[in-house]
Amino acid sequence: MTKINVNGVDHEVAATPDTPLLYVLRNDLAMNGAKFGCGMGQCGACTVLLDGRPVFSCVLPLASVGNRTVRTVEGLGTLALPGPLQKAFIDRQAVQCGYCIAGMIVRAQALLEQVKNPDEATIREHMKPNLCRCGTHMRILQAIRDVAASGSLYRAEVGDGHE
Known part of the structure; x- marks a missing residue:
């Protein structure tokens, strides 16, 4: 075991x-x-x-x-209470087939936990290893930008004692 x-x-x-x-x-x-x-x-x-x-x-x-x-x-969240990135992906309709989305959200989570307000180039470079064959990249990037701009992920982490 x-x-x-x-x-x-x-x-x-x-x-x-x-x-x-x-x-x-x-x-x-x-x-x-x-x-x-x-x-x-x-x-x-x-x-x-x-x-x-x-x-x-x-x-x-x-x-x-x-x-x-x-x-x-x-x-990172539940169906009833999605995390900030999960909610942003829903709000931006960043999901088409859904196959890549869990990996996209997890990779974006890592970025936003490490970089408080990443610029566009940083987001794009960080997300490069994850592929979306449906072509929703622009909506995926917008969802990440939304969460970065809102600071909601950062505030949640700070509030949880992960400063």
Whole structure:
């Protein structure tokens, strides 16, 4: 059994050390937000946060997680109470097929937790590894800009004692 902390909860899983984190999340923990896209760490559909940094969970073996914390899109909000980025993506209709969106939101979350008010170039560079085949990039970028401008993500983090 391997211990893993996901979204603030400790879990024990019976996966082998070389099992990709994505498989553990989806198959063992029934967290289906992160998607299997390319399986090579090139599309970003499987993006999760590992100690606050975006990683491709399809190519990250469970053994590499160690004692670090994993955060998935499920840990950023709920259907009833979406997080600021999730709400902005809904408000801006940034979702078409929805396949890439969890990874997009998670990657944007990492940026806005690290950079209080990123400029356009910083947002675009940070989001580059994640692909949207439906072409909603402009709405995705606008949703990220909305949250950055509102400071809502930053205020939530500060209010939670993560200054």
